[in-house]
Amino acid sequence: MSKHFSADPSSIPDARDSGEVGIRDLIQGAGPRPAVPSEDLARIRSFAKEQWREMARTARERSRFGRNTTLLALAASVLLAVALGWWLMPEWAEWGGPAPELVASVELVRGQVLVDDSRVAPGSGLSAAAVLETGREASGTALRLIGGHSVRLDKDTRVRLTSDSSFELERGAVYVDSFLAADGAGVEVSTSYGLVKDIGTQFEVRIGGRASTELTVRVREGEVVFERGDVTHAAKAGEELTLRRDSEVVETAPIERHGAAWDWVARVTPPMEIEGAPIASYLEWVSRETGRELRYSEEALAKSAATETLSGSIEGFTPEESLSILAGSGFGYQVDTGLLLIKKP
Amino acid sequence: MVRQMIAGDEAAFERFSDDYIPPLYRFATQRLQGDRELVRDVVQSTLCQVIEKLVSFRGEAALMTWLCAVCRNEIAGHFRRSKKRAGEVEFREDEDLIGVSIALGDGGIDGPERAALRSEVHELVHDALDALPPHYGKALEWKYLDNVPVKEIAQRLGMGSKAAESLLTRAREAFRKAYANLVNHMGPALRDTPAASQRMETAS
Numbered sequence: 001m002s003k004h005f006s007a008d009p010s011s012i013p014d015a016r017d018s019g020e021v022g023i024r025d026l027i028q029g030a031g032p033r034p035a036v037p038s039e040d041l042a043r044i045r046s047f048a049k050e051q052w053r054e055m056a057r058t059a060r061e062r063s064r065f066g067r068n069t070t071l072l073a074l075a076a077s078v079l080l081a082v083a084l085g086w087w088l089m090p091e092w093a094e095w096g097g098p099a100p101e102l103v104a105s106v107e108l109v110r111g112q113v114l115v116d117d118s119r120v121a122p123g124s125g126l127s128a129a130a131v132l133e134t135g136r137e138a139s140g141t142a143l144r145l146i147g148g149h150s151v152r153l154d155k156d157t158r159v160r161l162t163s164d165s166s167f168e169l170e171r172g173a174v175y176v177d178s179f180l181a182a183d184g185a186g187v188e189v190s191t192s193y194g195l196v197k198d199i200g201t202q203f204e205v206r207i208g209g210r211a212s213t214e215l216t217v218r219v220r221e222g223e224v225v226f227e228r229g230d231v232t233h234a235a236k237a238g239e240e241l242t243l244r245r246d247s248e249v250v251e252t253a254p255i256e257r258h259g260a261a262w263d264w265v266a267r268v269t270p271p272m273e274i275e276g277a278p279i280a281s282y283l284e285w286v287s288r289e290t291g292r293e294l295r296y297s298e299e300a301l302a303k304s305a306a307t308e309t310l311s312g313s314i315e316g317f318t319p320e321e322s323l324s325i326l327a328g329s330g331f332g333y334q335v336d337t338g339l340l341l342i343k344k345p
Numbered sequence: 346m347v348r349q350m351i352a353g354d355e356a357a358f359e360r361f362s363d364d365y366i367p368p369l370y371r372f373a374t375q376r377l378q379g380d381r382e383l384v385r386d387v388v389q390s391t392l393c394q395v396i397e398k399l400v401s402f403r404g405e406a407a408l409m410t411w412l413c414a415v416c417r418n419e420i421a422g423h424f425r426r427s428k429k430r431a432g433e434v435e436f437r438e439d440e441d442l443i444g445v446s447i448a449l450g451d452g453g454i455d456g457p458e459r460a461a462l463r464s465e466v467h468e469l470v471h472d473a474l475d476a477l478p479p480h481y482g483k484a485l486e487w488k489y490l491d492n493v494p495v496k497e498i499a500q501r502l503g504m505g506s507k508a509a510e511s512l513l514t515r516a517r518e519a520f521r522k523a524y525a526n527l528v529n530h531m532g533p534a535l536r537d538t539p540a541a542s543q544r545m546e547t548a549s
Contacts, residue, residue: 023517026524027489029463030470033482036370040385044370045362047389051396056353059400110397138397260425316398317414324414335421 058111103128103164104143104151107270111139111155126161133158134172140268149187150177152268154206166190173206175265178222179288191215193243194228201237202288204265213245220257220291226250258291258338266290266318274314279331280305287340289319297343301331305342347408351400366392368475369412375468376420387423391416409476473524481516488513 104126106113112135113120126132126143134140136156143151146164153159157172166188167174176187178200189196189205193215196205201222209216217226218240226233226241233250235241242251255261272285283305287294296302308329314322323333332345349357369391373384394415474482480502487493487501499509 020517023485023520024489026470027474027485027520030467032486032490033367033471033474034371034374036367037381040370040381041366044366044385044388044392048362048366048392048396049358051393052350052358053353055396055399056351059351060353138393260422263422316411318418321414321418324410327410 102126102146103161104130104145106141107144107150108142108268110141110268111135111137113139113141113153128161128163130161131158132161140264142268142270144270145187147187148178150179150270151175151187152177152265154264154268162190169205169207171207173204173209173264175202175204177202193245194226197225197227199223199225202291203235204262211244215243217241218255218261220262221288256291256338262291266320269319271314271317271322274310274312274325276309276311278306279308279310279326279329282310283340283342286319286323290335290340292335292338292340294340295342297341301342301344305331347399364479365409365412368409369416371471371475372413373416373420375472376417377423383423387416387419390419394419469524469527472527473520476523476527477516477519481512481519484509484513485516485520 102125106115106120106122106124106126109120109122114133115124115126115130117133120132120141132141132143132153134153134155134157139155140157141153143153145151149165151159151167152175154173154175157174158170159172159174160168160170162168165186168190170192174189176189176198178187178198179202186198186200191205191207193207196203196217199222201224202220203222203224204216204218204220206216206218208214217224217235219235219237221237223234223236226235226243228243231248231250233241233252235252238254238257240253240255242253266289269289272282274282280302283294286292296305310325310329312325314325317324320335323335326333327345330345332343334341334343346357346360350361366388370384370388373387373391377383377387391412395412474485477485484498484502487498488495493501495509495513496506498513499506502509502512504512
């Protein structure tokens with residue numbers, strides 16, 4: 001018996017014209033899809049089941065939390081109305097204290113994230129003095145300070161907010177991106193090792209990275225200044241400062257602005273709203289969030305990217321994963337060391 | 346199914362496992378040269394991420410597309426950690442496919458090499474089947490590999506014969522598109538080759 005096979009789709013006869021012979025021959029020629037070894041399948045299923053049970057349990061808790069939040073919101077409205085009444089009546093106003101100042105909002109939550117020991121949901125407002133704590137495994141969160149800075153917390157991190165542009169890092173790691181902050185507005189990160197100030201930048205501050213008595217400041221873009229007493233150290237993009245609790249020496253070393261060391265940041269990056277956004281803007285966002293230089297293989301592609309727009313959502317994807325939305329768009333890509341190359345598919 | 350999984354429906358999880366884990370495993374196996382231990386790790390890591398983010402899944406991307414995107418990222422991460430560049434991995438893969446396809450169109454290869462090339466085409470067919478909605482892939486295999494009559498396919502899918510016929514038509518059309526997409530992703534080098542449209546004949 002003779003069989004056809006071809007890699008070319010044009011060689012498959014159209015079912016409407018000439019039946020199903022081509023598809024039948026292709027499928028018969030290829031035979032059944034390879035079976036997964038039963039031992040592997042069992043192990044993977046068992047693992048996935050555990051993950052799924054945990055996810056479903058968390059989803060139920062969040063749902064309950066959401067209902068409780070609604071009730072709390074109602075109660076808060078009543079309290080607010082009462083407070084407003086107090087404020088409007090001069091004889092009562094002198095007894096009412098100032099409302100807590102909101103300094104940030106929660107943009108994204110992964111895993112367990114607590115604010116003042118209670119679980120928090122995206123959209124929550126945070127006041128000065130709020131203490132945020134992320135779980136030990138698979139957790140993290142992204143905040144937006146009122147000043148415009150994006151602040152992301154890695155797992156096992158504890159932070160105390162102090163104002164709309166400052167906070168204390170007590171444990172773990174934070175990543176700050178000042179891209180959307182008001183011009184000239186810096187952010188200050190206090191630690192027990194000293195104070196880190198940014199100058200329009202993206203950077204990470206981590207306590208206890210390679211050693212428990214160590215602080216590292218890694219700069220992806222711009223510049224940061226570290227102050228300890230009267231001593232000041234600066235670090236520029238692509239540099240890392242390392243300080244030890246028992247030493248005055250501050251070491252500076254080069255680092256890469258992309259790669260696995262930044263993966264945790266990608267996992268808690270709030271997704272860009274791509275609906276109606278030019279492809280060029282989206283690609284610039286990916287470039288910035290992944291620390292890779294954006295380059296087009298040809299000028300015509302750059303021009304098309306500036307005018308063509310996207311639709312849909314990339315929620316649930318990291319910036320790099322989200323590049324899969326380019327499939328079928330007329331834009332291909334290659335992610336290489338330090339480079340995001342846009343080319344024809 | 347995703348909503349039911351989030352709600353804790355065990356049957357939905359079992360359907361997800363039956364329909365999506367085997368294609369995901371095959372996807373990883375092809376890209377990791379069959380290193381079983383590594384494939385298991387990558388697949389588990391992919392599932393961990395996808396299940397964790399299931400609540401935010403909006404269905405703009407097909408579930409299998411999402412799984413493959415995350416899996417591809419995991420594989421790139423593996424090579425990055427083992428000091429190979431992610432870009433090289435993807436490039437090598439594309440290059441292999443282009444080479445295979447041009448050689449097939451050329452028609453001048455015989456012997457073991459030709460058998461290897463044919464095996465690559467078979468992988469493309471399996472990839473295309475894996476890319477379809479799971480019941481489409483199953484229906485096509487039942488019909489063309491197991492010679493299951495349409496009436497029985499209808500019973501297995503819990504529908505009438507007419508509906509099964511209609512589903513098979515849609516499945517064939519979806520297969521045609523999925524296969525075309527896979528080949529088109531091989532790049533202009535293949536598409537522009539006149540020999541690429543030639544059909545190959547081989548004894549089975």
